[in-house]
Amino acid sequence: MSLVYSEEQRLLADTAAEFLLARSPVAAQRRLRDEGKAEGFGDALWKEMVDMGWSAIPFPEALGGLAFGCMGLGAVFESMGRNLSASPLLSSIVLGGTLIELAGSEAQQAEWMPQLIAGDKRMALALDEKPRHDPAATALRAERHGNGWLLQGDKRFVADGVGADAFIVVARSAGAPGERDGLSLFLVPADAPGLQVSPMQMIDSRNHAQLRLDGVRVDACALIGEEGGAWGPLDAALDRSRACLAAELLGMTQNLFDTTVEYLKTRVQFDVPIGSFQALQHRAAWCYAHLHLARSAVMAGLAAMDDPKLDAAGRARLASLAKWKAGDAAHRISREAVQMHGGMGVTDELDVGLFLKRIRVAQAELGDADFHCDRYGEFVEAQ
Amino acid sequence: MSGIDDFRKETRAWLGANCPASMRGPMPDGELVWGGSEVEFKSEDQRLWFERMRDKGWFCPDWPKEYGGGGLSPEQNAVLEAEMRRLKCRPPQINLGIWMLGPVILEFGSEAQKRALLPPMARGEIRWCQGFSEPNAGSDLASLKTSAVDAGDHFVVNGTKIWTSYGDKSDWMYMLVRTDPDASKQQGISLLVVDMKSPGIEARPIDLISGKSSFCQVFFDNVKVPKRQLVGPLNGGWTLAKALLQHERRAMSKFGEFSLPNHVDLLSVAARYLPPADAGTSAEVALRARALAMAMDEHAYTLTAQRMGEEMRARQDVSGLMAIMKLVHSEQEKDKLEVLLDVMGHRALGWEGDAFDSSELALTRAWLGSFAQTIAGGSSEVQLNVIAKRVLGLPEGKQGK
Helix, strand or coil: CCCCCCHHHHHHHHHHHHHHHHHCCHHHHHHHHHHCCCCCCCHHHHHHHHHCCHHHCCCCHHHCCCCCHHHHHHHHHHHHHHHCCCCCHHHHHHHHHHHHHHHCCHHHHHHHHHHHHCCCCCEEEECCCCCCCCHHHCCCEEEEECCEEEEEEEEEEEECCCCCCEEEEEEECCCCCCCCCCEEEEEEECCCCCEEEEECCCCCCCCEEEEEEEEEEECHHHEECCCCECHHHHHHHHHHHHHHHHHHHHHHHHHHHHHHHHHHHHCEECCEEHHHCHHHHHHHHHHHHHHHHHHHHHHHHHHHHHCCCCCHHHHHHHHHHHHHHHHHHHHHHHHHHHHHCHHHHCCCCCCHHHHHHHHHHHHHCCCCHHHHHHHHHHHHHHC | CCHHHHHHHHHHHHHHHHCCHHHECCCCCCCCCECCCCCCCCCHHHHHHHHHHHHHCCCCCCCCHHHCCCCCCHHHHHHHHHHHHHCCECCCCECHHHHHHHHHHHHHCCHHHHHHHHHHHHCCCCCEEEECCECCECCCHHHCCCEEEECCCEEEEEEEEEEEECCCCCCEEEEEEECCCCCCCCCCEEEEEEECCCCCEEEEECCECCECCCEEEEEEEEEEEEHHHEECCCCEHHHHHHHHHHHHHHHHHHHHHHCCCCCCCHHHHHHHHCCCCCCCCHHHHHHHHHHHHHHHHHHHHHHHHHHHHHHHHCCCCCHHHHHHHHHHHHHHHHHHHHHHHHHHHHHHCCCCCCCCCHHHHHHHHHHHHHHHHCCCCCCHHHHHHHHHHHHCCCCCCCCCC
């Protein structure tokens, strides 16, 4: 397991950095926000990302993918973080696509993989119900109904849910909330009768939706994978996404850190650059140390996804470590970034606030610090 | 097959045949072999491993053969290090001379000094100690006062050095002395090597809050040091001191790969002293969460050390990474031991005797010892200054250098 990008991955990282800086700089994200676009990302940009092959990166060649691995994907997400670029790469590809890859039938794969990879259709994962991410707590009921299923319940914080063509709904077909057994995945088209999708406007101005499923009927063929056995593939798809989200967090944090250090060198008070004050120097140096720790954890998390020798527990442990440490560093550094920018730091004019807001959402998404700390502990003790 | 591949094959075979099985794997504290005039071996395997590596010239594999080294090219040396890492071979001996002074003599020493000092060093016959800090020159090392006064064919040294590890057990010392009291701080310093058996030297061990220690204070009372024992230019010692400290950091990080002295597995201690996750009080659950968070940060550090190794091998610039390692590790150790103290409650506060088991007493001492880790070898504050100025390029403040 290597913790540095290979030559090919580095090349992809450079291409991504160059492309995103030109086509999707932070100013573009600000514009999207000001326009109030419900999708939260630009269609044209997404199309270009698809054309560059990014949506095919993690999938095996047999499914039309590039089999380039999560490490390659991580390089793209880190760049997206640096530029604050919004796209459905995580929701539709890493979450949706991975679930179809890991749990889908041949027919489902044949129908969905090409459309997802080509960006013709977009999927979103409907999982969270409570204020905090907790997959096992899923309560939304799935009951057998004739040949198919009847879905009843609510979903929240569905990333890129507005305008998605279909949802993968995690439902409880057996057992009680809190249990890992008894969860099933269902493919629900956006226009299914009884399904109501409404936007949740959050601080990061991205696309989040809440879903109301009021007696939504789906056919038996809407079931993805085994009835009641969704946990394994769901957990694997979530880990892949957690590692990618951790890379995005890392990119955002790196940008904030670089910007802040630059500000410390140029902002003059008491006739000297404020970066000459030891009180600030030491805090900045600590930020730098935590950024390095986060980078190592993120690289290990990404590498773990590509390592066929790791079992599920080993994979989970490193994914949780990556998300935890990336979130931890992002938390520290985003707070310091605002504080060190002084009064300007709390104005909307500066980009610092945009990063802070996206960081907070990404920290909570797919499990916050407490969630991943707990999960790490579970897998350590299991060994 | 290229030459380097042959070398790799031969090295692998040689290490496989010559490194005893018990000399592979992490090295517990207390099993270090110190080179010197009196080497203490705790096992026959330790002796074998020491002698075989010595005879091969691999105490200092990349030094020229004429000075007792192995004569390996940087490329071959990297292969040897990689192969030793692969087999988890322990360093055959610990020797500050080889790690820190040797490279400086190679770079700055005279030909006569190289011929006199390096071969015995390379055979592990001399135990070296370091005389840098003084009671009034700690983080501000350049303010040191121990004087060396020109007396014709020798210097006369007066003053005192402190925090000298194993000052009472070492054969020779390399030390910084003030040779020009009128020059500005950094300008009047020179580097001397001194035989610890010289008349007028006394080394007194220092007791710490954690108990007995290897640290000594060393006193110099009109000690005569021949002029041929001046290394580098007169009054030019500061440059050499900086080079030495760089070698120290490199040696420590390399050494860190082989051993984690006093390494305590946080989570196994937590598992021993705390009830399982689902059976504790809310206070115990909170403690467990603190222990986990600490363990995760520690894991991130281990991964960082691994990443630094990989980046070095890929010939990337790791100076930034290197600058954070000591700071992060020592601060984490301190925090970790505080968490363990809370996890173990009164059981971590025993001093000696039968009422506590040995692992508990060891933990108490490790906790008390951890306070020194963020002070010795460049305090955390000095490390932060270095990161801020040299890595981040933040401007110099009014408070001085």
